[in-house]
Amino acid sequence: MFDRYAKSMGGRILGTVKPGQAILTIALLWSFALNAQEPAQAVIGKLNEKEAAAKKLLLEGIKNPEKIDERPPNVVFILADDLGYADTGAYGSKSIPTPHIDALARSGVRFTDAYVTASSCSPSRAGLMSGRYQQRFGFEFNTSGAAITQRLGRGLDPAAVTLADVLQRGGYSTGMSGKWHLGTRDHFHPRSRGFDEFFGFLAGAHSYLPSKRKEPVYSSILRDRKTVKEPAYLTDAIARETVRFIARHKDEPFFAYVAFNAVHTPIEASKKYLDRFPGVGNARQKAYNAMTSALDDAVGAILAALKKHKLENNTLVIFLNDNGGPVYTRVQSNGRLRLGKLFLFEGGIRVPMIISWPGKLEPGGVYGKPVSSLDVFPTVCAAAGIQLPPELKLDGADLLPYLTGKNESSPHEALFWSNGPNRAVRLGKWKLVKAGEHSWLFDLEKDPGEKTNLAKQKPGILEKLEKALLQWQKEMKPPAWPSKPNRRKVEIDGVAWEMNI
Template sequence: MLAFQKSNAQEKPNIVFILSDDAGYADFGFQGSKDFKTPNLDALAKSGVKFTQAYVSAAVCGPSRAGLLTGMYQQKFGYEENNVPGYMSHSGLTGDDMGLPLDQKTVADYLQKLGYKTAVFGKWHMGNADRFHPTKRGFDEFYGFRGGARSYYEITKHSKKQRKEDRLERGFEGYKESEIYLTDALAKETMSFMERNKENPFFVYLSFNAVHTPMEARADDLKTIPSHLTGKRRTLAAMTIGLDRACGQVLQKIKDLGIEKNTLIVFANDNGGPSDSNESNNHPLSGTKANHLEGGIRIPFLMSWKGQLKKSTTFNKPVSTLDLLPTFVTLAGGDVSKIKGLDGVDLLPYLKKGNKGKPHETLYWKKEARGAIRHNDYKLIRFPDRPAELYNIEDDISEVNDLASVHPEKVKELYKMLFDWELTLERPLWQLKRVYEGKAAVRMDKYRKPKINN
């Protein structure tokens, strides 16, 4: 049980967490893009802190979200793979039975007990079965879809896919499709929730499916894209305009409601951009979604709180989306020392109180036989089919200079640390029928050289 502070509930800060889906590391203005126009998110970056070394706990959507929602490495409770049809489990689970284990508390569970109104808008991807539903995992309100991806437009009886988890849902089993572009609809619902709860502390988890496939953009946004961008890259740029516009509407609503000084705003992405399926740009990082190079696990990450966090600042030490739960719960008046097994830390002391230490000296990743560890400046990547690779991330952000043969003792040290960590994990609750997942099974040499694609 969390300890409560004695402060008046209405004095507690609101928390708005915005998550984009499959965006490229460099596909935002505040990350250096010249072609992708994101004025609203650029303004958010200038209003607070930009993290230059922010990581997710997994290189694919589902496990990454399980980690950020629980504040602990998701492999600790067996959530190592995406929960999608085509998987199998050692206990006979089917696709719909795969989800965030019910014995795991979410950040919404903790905030709800601390007096917050909680809501998730958009992609859930934490289990399709009713028992995994957001309204049973700490969220008072839900408007979105249970699965991992769906059309940005109305799904009708004539649509090719009629899966329950793809359908747009309000609350529990309140199915009704939106008549407007889904990215816009999610922003609209978020603004309505904030309006209705402006007198109470609230937590918003705005979980966009943008810019995940399918590649569908508004026609008017496509018309604004420069002619030198073509194909998927052109569509992605237009979808990013839609994402930025929706974020801008939510941010403006916070200002209009007069709650800007009492609202912490966080923007992040769920994993690296999949440069094959949507032609995202992860420059200067090597790698892509589903692998453990930096392009698969390092993300854009912003935090803003008017009057509390200094404007136009950068934080250059490693942080993780595992840090969201302890940051949010502590801010809400909870005592995270009472929560067993947390791997994240409260970030605000490092930003507000001058804590000069590192939030994390060591971070881990694992998927099947593949794994990675970053310890201080060095990162080891372990493969099932060839020797491990070692990089000095501070000196070599693009991971092009393998130092494994130069520092064999460092390889041995990090290998042992990675193995020791793996001994603390549970067996995966489900696995792919094949040995490795799609592109992740391919040698990563094709992703080695960062793509320059402004």
């Protein structure tokens, strides 16, 4: 199975590794893969005339908020990157103080079972920006490094309507700061995808420290489409830009998408934050804790700006993380969840999520039913009073009736994941994880750490989940570009797991 898959995707088999050898082998495979030859593939180009007309018609079907006395709420959507599930106080950390994220959680609803649609950065972002399973337009894998993304023209299908498109059309001022990772060419740029303003970078990672050498546009820090020199620690700069955006637009409804690259690699912190952890001896751990502390300060600065302009009672704030904390960095903690980034076990896809909307949602709430990053799009539109045309088919649910208690059922019957030969489905308390033909079945209510595989004991449930997964897969498109199979391969319960990115 792996062999066939790898060959069909232009890759090669590089042998399995024992868990104990994983770190060294991963490092070797990583360096190999960076030099690997990319197979040729078609560029995802601009929309043709007919497609552009269809998208325009779809956007014109969006109904602006009805004239009401109340101004529609502002929306601040904060996204963290590669944050460990248990690395904030709100989610149980005892070693990294995060008072601002904790306060945000206390002011609204904290989700215990929030999922993203992928266990790596760019497909997860494609899902949440489009409100649709990213596999619907073939966005199964990461777009790869910035140079490859640029050269091979990968990105979020221009036909996809983004949350920013909708809010812009609905009369909101839309601004983004931070990491985009949905394509580097001009037609994928945030300014082409519904954002009025952009500060940040288009690639998947960036140093947090001022750049010493000239970078190509596709990997540099940009203000809109122009490279800028940024002297500040990047997490501070992203917060600063958001605070200024809020100040500029305080008198009109605004949407601020704040996509921190913290705490993604490189693990780099500035002295200000490192000094907060004098007792941590491991330099890498100390830097990671410091980066997380910087992220928390940044969240605090944004919340303070809302308060300063007396906007906190009319602003919906969402905090989410794009995928689980990686295992290979050895500094994140996903608590009791199994494994992390690049896996479809809980550590890879279950993430911290908070929604705060003072006056509309009770403070101090905890919501335990499964929700998805796909829910952000319809929830924000509902809060804004924007009516979406029926042709715009979203995969998520408006969470507001569930959070206010109007609807006591579950927002989702099932949630699905696919990453090459790795697939998963959650249906109620049951979770099926597949690596090729191998199946794990877990009862997440009794076994949130996914320790006991019930696949052999519960054949009926296994079959039901398999069937649901197959049905879902039929609706999806094949990957629009290949992953790099076997870049990283580890043995899980005696089974080879490809960490496709």
